[in-house]
Amino acid sequence: MTNIKFLILALALLAGGWNVMAQSADEDAMLKKKINDAVMQVYNKQLQAEPGDYATRFARAYQYFNNDGVDEALADINQAIKDCPEKEREVLYDAYLLRAKIYDQKGEYDLEYEDLKAAFQINSTNPNVVDMIAKLALKKGDYKTAETNFNAILRMSPQNYDALYGLARVAAKTNDYQKAQEYCDRAVKLFPTEPQVYINRAHVFMMLGQYKVAAQDLILAMSVGEDESKAVSAIINMSDEHYDDVMNALQNSIDNAPSVGTFYYLRYSIAMRHLHYGQALRDIKKIISKNFYDDASIYQDAAKCQFEMGLFDMALVNIDKALSKDASDIASLVLKARIVEHQGAGKNFDAALGVITRASRISATDPAILLAKARIYLAQRKQPEALEALNTLLAAHPTNNEALLLRGWLYKYRMRDAESALADFGMMLNNGSDMASLKGFALHELGREEEARKWAQDNIMSNSLPGGEAYAVAAALLSDIGDNDQALKYLESALANGYGSLYEVTMSEEPYVNLKLVRRHPDFNITIERYTENFIEKE
Numbered sequence: 001m002t003n004i005k006f007l008i009l010a011l012a013l014l015a016g017g018w019n020v021m022a023q024s025a026d027e028d029a030m031l032k033k034k035i036n037d038a039v040m041q042v043y044n045k046q047l048q049a050e051p052g053d054y055a056t057r058f059a060r061a062y063q064y065f066n067n068d069g070v071d072e073a074l075a076d077i078n079q080a081i082k083d084c085p086e087k088e089r090e091v092l093y094d095a096y097l098l099r100a101k102i103y104d105q106k107g108e109y110d111l112e113y114e115d116l117k118a119a120f121q122i123n124s125t126n127p128n129v130v131d132m133i134a135k136l137a138l139k140k141g142d143y144k145t146a147e148t149n150f151n152a153i154l155r156m157s158p159q160n161y162d163a164l165y166g167l168a169r170v171a172a173k174t175n176d177y178q179k180a181q182e183y184c185d186r187a188v189k190l191f192p193t194e195p196q197v198y199i200n201r202a203h204v205f206m207m208l209g210q211y212k213v214a215a216q217d218l219i220l221a222m223s224v225g226e227d228e229s230k231a232v233s234a235i236i237n238m239s240d241e242h243y244d245d246v247m248n249a250l251q252n253s254i255d256n257a258p259s260v261g262t263f264y265y266l267r268y269s270i271a272m273r274h275l276h277y278g279q280a281l282r283d284i285k286k287i288i289s290k291n292f293y294d295d296a297s298i299y300q301d302a303a304k305c306q307f308e309m310g311l312f313d314m315a316l317v318n319i320d321k322a323l324s325k326d327a328s329d330i331a332s333l334v335l336k337a338r339i340v341e342h343q344g345a346g347k348n349f350d351a352a353l354g355v356i357t358r359a360s361r362i363s364a365t366d367p368a369i370l371l372a373k374a375r376i377y378l379a380q381r382k383q384p385e386a387l388e389a390l391n392t393l394l395a396a397h398p399t400n401n402e403a404l405l406l407r408g409w410l411y412k413y414r415m416r417d418a419e420s421a422l423a424d425f426g427m428m429l430n431n432g433s434d435m436a437s438l439k440g441f442a443l444h445e446l447g448r449e450e451e452a453r454k455w456a457q458d459n460i461m462s463n464s465l466p467g468g469e470a471y472a473v474a475a476a477l478l479s480d481i482g483d484n485d486q487a488l489k490y491l492e493s494a495l496a497n498g499y500g501s502l503y504e505v506t507m508s509e510e511p512y513v514n515l516k517l518v519r520r521h522p523d524f525n526i527t528i529e530r531y532t533e534n535f536i537e538k539e
Helices: 002-021 025-049 054-066 070-083 089-106 109-122 127-140 143-156 161-173 177-190 195-207 211-223 229-239 243-256 261-273 277-289 296-308 312-325 330-342 349-360 367-379 383-396 401-414 418-428 439-445 449-461 469-481 484-496 502-507 524-529
Strands: none
Touching (some): 127 161, 143 161, 296 502, 349 367, 367 401, 383 401, 439 469, 449 469, 469 484
16 A cells, blocks of 8 residues: 555645646646656556556546546446455555545435445544545534534544534534534634634634625635635635625725735725726725835736726826836737727727737737737728638637637628638537636527527526626627617626626627627616716725
């Protein structure tokens, strides 16, 4: 078994070094695949020579599991357990735990429980198996078993804050709110400088419906320990469902500590995530005026907010500041191209293309650059040049649905090539179903209107985009379908959620997606007037 553990440890160390060694997400994925393929070749060769080598089969099952090959992992671990001699109790213990994790991922909880019982019979003093039994029981709603096992962990390790968190969740599920908070408070008292105990308590408060208090705990977690990333991630995720509670908690923190730039930074980042550009711009200006941070991203975000609010001259000032700090940032260059295009009474296409040409020298196949170039050419009705840009993009990124949709639109409506358009729309159907996939627009172009409507509604219900963006996308789709009444209802829902892009709502006519047809609705202006505060900087 020592060899198995050594192999697993080596793989873990390699995994930990991926981000250090790789210079980009693509390189990271390539390196990961290269390492995985090399390791699997060793395992495959060994198992071809010795099919009954249960230790290597266990190691391969572990490797499959870590790379999302759940079914392959299950087949290997089943064979490893079958081949493993009963005397190799340590191997069997680890094998049962791995198979239990596989069953958990597959949602086969009864089989998971049988394996956990088998592992427990081999070693009843190891807290790992007791913890897994407790968490499985909690998941299944067997709160008595969960409580018994979390208490057993505490007897082995009286200061185990994860077990205290488990007991707090059991108490919350059984409506003993006082006991739930007592367990959480006990963990905080034991480990006042450990961020995870505050994150755990926040989750329990969320279970109790106390969202503002939960948000405050997540902010506390940011303030203790050395790694605040978990707490930041948790509070950003919480904002997707409880935006006002998170923002109120951050306001309290700012009131109590007005010189802490992190609070302003986090609040504006969350506001931008929800496309509340007026709220975000307020905090960005405070950060700049107080000199809390002075990097390119601050000025880029200021320019982004001002562009979306239709303040193109101000946006240009800030994007130039961003580029003075990082002249090769592609996102800043693409944003500048959009800004200069829309400055003044007319469209400055030549100036925008000049910026895009500058960006192209940095990356010839970046999707954002090529999409921007294609859109500028389309606005100029230069179809061949637009098609060339989209072809280049799709040659490098064949599953980019935004490019497929735009090229399909170009084929259908500008080049009258229905066959090529249908091919592009058809390819989109295989590239995901979330709102960012734009699949509903492909379904509409293929004449599958009811499926398109369902796609929009399903994505709204699943909150696949924060803030009001999902409603805005749905509004664009329904207007294309020809249902402008429903489109306006979706747009009003977007605005009610704080959707703050004046550019998208009232200006953009870029294909393809836009709200141009919704603006023809007789009640459009009345609706927009009710939400004018969405598009101005908040005091």
